[in-house]
Amino acid sequence: MKPLLDQLKKRRLALNLKQKDMMLRIGVSRQQYQQLESKGNPRLNTLELIAKGLKSELMLIPTEKLNHVKEILENESQSSSTLKNQSSQQSGESALSNDPWRNLLEDEE
DSSP states (O other), X not given: OHHHHHHHHHXXXXXXXXXTHHHHHHSXXXXXXXXXXXXXXXXXXXXXXXXXXTXXXXXXXXXXXXXXXXXXXXXXXXXXXXXXXXXXXXXOOOHHHHOTTTTTTSOOO
């Protein structure tokens, strides 16, 4: 559970939000949110609410696809500004670079 709670905190900080800001976003007090983020064990519906408040989605990722997803997210964050500049200049990019998620979660044959 700790890695997930760390991810919630990291995402909140990336959005420049304080714990008290979550009260307006998801309807829990700062103290409740602080407890959830530090050592809580939130129910699934609470987790979905927190994800929505953090402009995120909950997703189950098959273990065998996890490294691919991490690689895509890492590459996306490192090159997001570069891709924005290049996308307006290059209209003939390959289908994979236009949609790196395509076929990622499909079963391999």
